[in-house]
Amino acid sequence: MVLATQDGLPITERPYHAVAETVGTSAEDVMARMTRLLNAGVIRRIGLVPNHYALGYRFNGMTVWDVADEHVAEAGRRVGGLDFVSHCYQRPRHLPDWPYSLFAMIHARERAVADQLVERIAECLGPLSRGHLVLFSSRILKKTGLRL
Template sequence: MTDSPLDPVDRRIVLATQAGLPLVERPYHAIAEAVGIPASEVMERLARMQRTGLIRRIGAVPDHYALGYAFNGMTVWDVADDDIAEAGARVAALPFVSHCYQRPRLLPDWPYCLFAMVHARDAGAAHALVAEIAAALGPLSRGHRVLFSTRILKKTGLRLAG
């Protein structure tokens, strides 16, 4: 995946679709009308944004919380710099991990450089998932924490300002 800058037309498409496609028979035509380009170009540009990685996927986005996945656990792992690529690949391969990122280690406050999100319906299920990650990492993990979300204070999703 290579980063490609958003040209002004891509940007208008992002703005017109980031809250969702309209639930009408021809949603891309509706977007095309709003953006002022042909529908074929909307579909081509969305396909290109998928290829370049700007768009991860296009489809129905379930709300974990509404479906009862109330336990959102941010698991954080202390992994040696030399092991991070291997550790990231192992954790990312677990089907229940919804995000898996390397972030900076900020010593002394923050030794954890590998982040993996898990979602479960109760605390027991969440801890079972954490145990699976720990097993996948084995000795690559030098320590970990699970930070459950106790309150959502703001959640608006990605919004590109118009």
């Protein structure tokens, strides 16, 4: 099952049926197995992985925020709830050079729009933010998961 889906689900109207045909089982069995793998933590999620550059998003920025450890969970819930943030997670800070603990990814077609999104995150965090940076990507480094 993992080998049959590691490059992604087929882009069809009924992807689980297509996988079932490939591995010689039923679509219901494929869905049940995928659910078990998700519940066991073998698969973290099933979701779309868009190529933002191909969609015209040229300003893809990882925003990094210096938020006190005791407030990072609350800050993460706030920022992660914004509809334009595609990823939001906590990472360890590495003082004194890297004080940032909250990471949030944004995507925009124009730099001015990206700047507005960063400002909206800053407003959302308010005094919880003690500073931030935006690290704009210049190319796609990886868009795949583990390969068996």
